[in-house]
Amino acid sequence: MDIQTIKDRISTVQGKRERLLSLLEQPNLGTLRVDVNQALEELDDLLDEFKRTLPETGNN
Secondary structure (H helix, E strand, O other): OOHHHHHHHHHHHHHHHHHHHHHHOOOOOOOHHHHHHHHHHHHHHHHHHHHHHOOOOOOO
């Protein structure tokens, strides 16, 4: 897999993170809020790991 493909996939993941953030704004989320928070934490960990692994490409 080339670096551009990886960057494109990371960009897609970052877009999904934004969707999760918008879900947190929903007042009727109920107990699903815990799962959304967990997903955000895991995405943030993955993005941080990507930036540490390939620091020269971590910032699109």
